[in-house]
Amino acid sequence: MTQRYLVLFLVLLVLLSRANGQQTQTGLSCGTDPYVAQRIEADSAYRAFVLATRSTPTEKVDNETLYRIPVVFVVYHVGEAIGTGSNVSDADLSYQLDLLNRRYAGVAPFNSPNSNIQFELAKRTPGCAPFGGILRINASGVPNYSNQGVTSHDVGTALANSFPDYPNKMFDNFLVIRVVNTISFASGYALINGGNVFVNATGMKDRSDGNFLLAHEVGHVLSLFHTFYGSQLQSNYTFSCPANANPNTEGDYVADTDPHKEGNSGFCSPGYVNTCTGQPFGNLVYNNMNYSCGSVFSAGQVTRMRAFLQTSYPTLANNIYLTTPSSAEALKPISCQVGVGLTSSVGYRKGIQHVQFEQINRQSGDSPHNDGYYQDFSCSNKTDVVMGQSYQLSITALYTYAYRQVYIDFDNNGVFDEATERVVGSTVYGGTSVHTINFPTISTTGTYLRMRILVDEGNTPPTACYLPGNAAYGAGQVEDYAVRILSTAPPVCVLNTTLRSGLWTDPAVWSCGSVPTPADPVSIGHAITIPAGQAVCALHIHFNTGGRIVYEPMGKLSQGQ
Incomplete structure (x- = not known):
């Protein structure tokens, strides 16, 4: 009888472990795999990207270039003083960034190959304003956050979208690390191949060398999978060995990390036998992408991360977010935050797909639920026009019938005037619409001005700062760009x-x-x-x-x- 209850207890423990973000025998648990599976199911563009990068070519990888990646910490506290509770101090965040860099450099005691990947606090916002790289948000008003924290991946997504300064969709040019009050089902999680990182505040205050939470989650962003990736839960409540006949295309897609079962990570003992290979785990127990006692990356993992940055996501590193913007680059921030009325918990594609206006030609995520109701592209998507001339703006969206409105802050005062600065106001059936914008004589020539484009489906007209939405599909989406009005046309450039x-x-x-x-x-x-x-x-x-x-x-x- 005793043995029977013991078996039932162990089975229950495994099931709870699987449901709660792959909890293991160590202190680290990660909710990345179900997060990625959820996004692959809901987002066709992300699915295509993940599939295309699983077998990243590594034959001609540049191992010399130093990749510097700008980092933004977003701290979602519940009203405490800085350094208390969930409001993690600047000193703790700086320590974690230093620990991350030491792990990726292979500095003792983290004796692995130097990845030549370095992480630095971002120096500018998406709107090109000077920035210190740490943003603090009082999230105590978010329902249930103060006492429950992040209880599911959907809750984390909603939290990020509620405060849209750094939505960190795929292909942004900075890495956002979201520090939250608590995560009920894991220590942290990330979107593989360049997306959100969520970590609990406790992990960001742990200054021990054994804390590999951030190194693990950032590894996912740089296209590393768990070393047990592909291990499946069987009908008898045990895990299978991952397929690994071709280690470059199966398992974790890295040839020098042996396959092993989920839930069997070596127990921090190199001599512990890996039942998938029949050999001792060896250094695999110390791998940062395992759940055991992470401290190192393998040479193959370093090559894969560098190949990903080189071939699939080159603009994540060594970009403008590492430099302080000049006064000419900075755009006047808008005095209001984008508000939404009716929302949807489903990823309907009701946002903006494509904007084309002179030198601006941008495709973007069009699911407000997954990609955010507000997206700021003004720092990296700019164009010039000439005062007194007319230009064509093209907007593509899937709405069957929706408001499409465009604003330009002509007087650069941080307020969109509905009467004088709305340059497009129309209702359009879904698809691509083309609008003519006439640029008046103004005094703010030669300065980048904020241009706001929005779509919203509903019975109530939106404003520059509010999307009413509708009951069936929720609210639409807002995107910001930059336009500079010149007094005369620049000289013709021959080549x-x-x-x-x-x-x-x-x-x-x-x-x-x-x-x-x-x-x-x-x-x-x-x-x-x-x-x-x-x-x-x-x-x-x-x-x-x-x-x-x-x-x-x-x-x-x-x-x-």
């Missing part, structure tokens, strides 16, 4: 040549000081990246020695008008 490697959409990359248009011939002698979700065009392209194009997911380049 737009690259000056350095960088983003196609960065005017500083080009000899003409502007992003190429469909009428511009282009000469490329550097590594030029087409940002994710953007379609760019030139009249024709000539490649010089060293010239190449790097495509982020869904980035497109075409030639000819």
Whole structure:
């Protein structure tokens, strides 16, 4: 009888472990696998990206370049003083960032290959304002957050979308680490291949060298899977060995990490036998992507992370968020936050899919539930226009019948005037609509101004800062861009040549000081990246020695008008 109850107890323990984010015999538990499965099911673009990067080519990986990744900590506290409770101190966050860097550099006692990946606090906001890299939000008003914290992945997503300063969707150029009061089902979780990281506040205050929570979750962002990935729960409540006939395309997609069962991580003992291989676990018990006693990455894991940054997500590192913006770059912040009325708990695709306006050509996530009701692209998506002239703006969205409105803060006072600064106001059936914008004579020439585009389906007209939505599908979406109004047209540039490697959409990359248009011939002698979700065009392209194009997911380049 005693033995029977013991078996039932162990079975129950395994089931609870599986349901609660893969809790294990150690202090670390991770909710990443179910989070990724949920997003793959709901988001076709993310699903395609994950599938395309599972077998990341590693043959020609650059192991020398130092990849510097900008980091933003968002601390969701419940009203405590800084340094108390969930309001983790700056000193603790700085220590965790240093610990993360020591682990990724392989500095003793973390004796693994130096990844040449470094993490630094971001120096600017998505709106190009100076920033210290730590944002604190009093989330005590969020229902049940103070006493329950994050109780599911959906709750975490809703929390992030409630405070949209750093939504951190796929393909943003910074890494957001969300520090929350508590996570009921795991120590933390992340979206594999460049997405959100959620960690509990307790883990961010643990200054012991044995704390590998952040190294583990950031490893997921950089395309590392659990070392037991592919282990399945069987009908007899035990786990299977992951398939590993071809270790580059199965298991965790890394050849030098042996497969092992979930729930059997080696118990911090290198001599413990791995039942999937019949051999001792060895250093696998110390792997950061295991659940045992993480301290190292394997050489294959380092190569995979660098290959991911090099081929699939090059703009995550060494970008403008590592530099303090100049006064000319900074946009006036809008005095109001975007509010929403009716919302939906389902990921309906009711947001903005595509915006095209002169040098701006941006595709974006169009599910307000998953991608946020507000997205700020103003720091990296800018264009110039000439005062007194008219231009065509194209907006694509799936709404069957919705309001589409555009505002420009002409006087740069941080307020969108509904009477004088709304330049487009129409109701349109779903699909692509084209709108003419006339640029008046103004005094704020030569300065980047905020341009706001919104769509919303409902019976009540939206405003620049409020989306009423409707009962069936919830609210729509707002996106911000930047436009600079020039008093006269700039001189005609005969040939737009690259000056350095960088983003196609960065005017500083080009000899003409502007992003190429469909009428511009282009000469490329550097590594030029087409940002994710953007379609760019030139009249024709000539490649010089060293010239190449790097495509982020869904980035497109075409030639000819």
